[in-house]
Amino acid sequence: VNSFADTKQIDSEVDKEENEENEENGCLPALPQHLQHIPLEYRRMSHNDMVDASLKFYQIMNQRRTVRHFSCDPVPIEVIQNIIRTAGTAPSGAHTEPWIFAVVESLDVKQKIRTIIEEEEEINYKKRMGKIWTTDLKPLRTNWVKEYLTEAPYLILVFKQLYSFREDGIKKLHYYNEQSVSIAVGILLTAIHHAGLVSLTSTPLNCGPAIRKLLDRPLSEKLTILLPVGYPAEGCTVPDLKRKDLEHIMVKY
Ligand code: IYR
Numbered sequence: 001v002n003s004f005a006d007t008k009q010i011d012s013e014v015d016k017e018e019n020e021e022n023e024e025n026g027c028l029p030a031l032p033q034h035l036q037h038i039p040l041e042y043r044r045m046s047h048n049d050m051v052d053a054s055l056k057f058y059q060i061m062n063q064r065r066t067v068r069h070f071s072c073d074p075v076p077i078e079v080i081q082n083i084i085r086t087a088g089t090a091p092s093g094a095h096t097e098p099w100i101f102a103v104v105e106s107l108d109v110k111q112k113i114r115t116i117i118e119e120e121e122e123i124n125y126k127k128r129m130g131k132i133w134t135t136d137l138k139p140l141r142t143n144w145v146k147e148y149l150t151e152a153p154y155l156i157l158v159f160k161q162l163y164s165f166r167e168d169g170i171k172k173l174h175y176y177n178e179q180s181v182s183i184a185v186g187i188l189l190t191a192i193h194h195a196g197l198v199s200l201t202s203t204p205l206n207c208g209p210a211i212r213k214l215l216d217r218p219l220s221e222k223l224t225i226l227l228p229v230g231y232p233a234e235g236c237t238v239p240d241l242k243r244k245d246l247e248h249i250m251v252k253y
Contacts, residue, residue: 030172031095061190062243067198068142069233070152077105079195080154080229086191090184093175096164099184102157102215107150109214113157113226114149116210121146124205140239148200152228157211158185159221185225192229199227 045053084101092098104110121144125134149155160181164172174180185201192199204211208223 064193083191087188092180098174098177104155152230
């Protein structure tokens with residue numbers, strides 16, 4: 001049986017041979033060819049500390065609510081930068097990091113985005129969504145008028161990058177970009193909540209291409225989610241929703 005160190009040695013020899021072959025074929029990995037593997041920084045927690053930490057974090061996250069009424073109060077840009085840094089820690093297919101976060105503070109750009117979205121959403125609500133969908137939404141009291149798009153101090157628009165180009169001009173494939181960006185958005189929502197801010201996970205139907213052009217983003221990028229970020233408006237209300245209990249979301253085998 002090989003020791004871990006031996007296995008690593010063999011791995012790196014195999015890698016080397018493969019890389020030499022690939023180099024001859026003109027096929028190089030997108031990551032550095034001789035990428036080092038370094039010791040993991042990790043400290044094991046005690047049983048009790050883990051139980052404590054996981055319960056406390058659940059209690060914090062269980063306070064997160066989708067908010068549709070925002071205050072215009074400004075938010076420090078450093079907080080926005082930090083939450084986006086945090087989202088950027090998400091895992092991604094072959095470490096391709098297939099995301100770009102467009103941050104909009106300009107009222108003029110927010111107004112243009114609002115116009116695009118409200119025009120489309122009016123058609124969505126009146127024609128495209130249909131009776132069942134709009135009936136399901138009634139208790140949430142949503143409609144096509146979206147004040148939050150101009151009232152929230154920041155809009156974060158998450159684009160998934162289907163592919164990109166390496167420095168040598170070769171096209172770089174972004175594997176599992178859908179899953180990678182979804183995970184990044186989950187982490188972004190968590191970071192927004194952790195920073196004491198609120199948000200709304202909005203997915204403007206049929207608005208992607210117009211907003212992509214407005215923000216001058218390339219065709220390789222697709223708008224996936226738009227998050228207004230800020231403080232809740234004074235007297236803000238949220239629907240009195242209950243979450244499923246653990247027994248209804250977990251099956252154990
Ligand atoms: N995108 C629309 C409609 C909408 C759809 C779902 I599903 C929601 O959970 C909430 C709203 C809107 O933003 O109004």
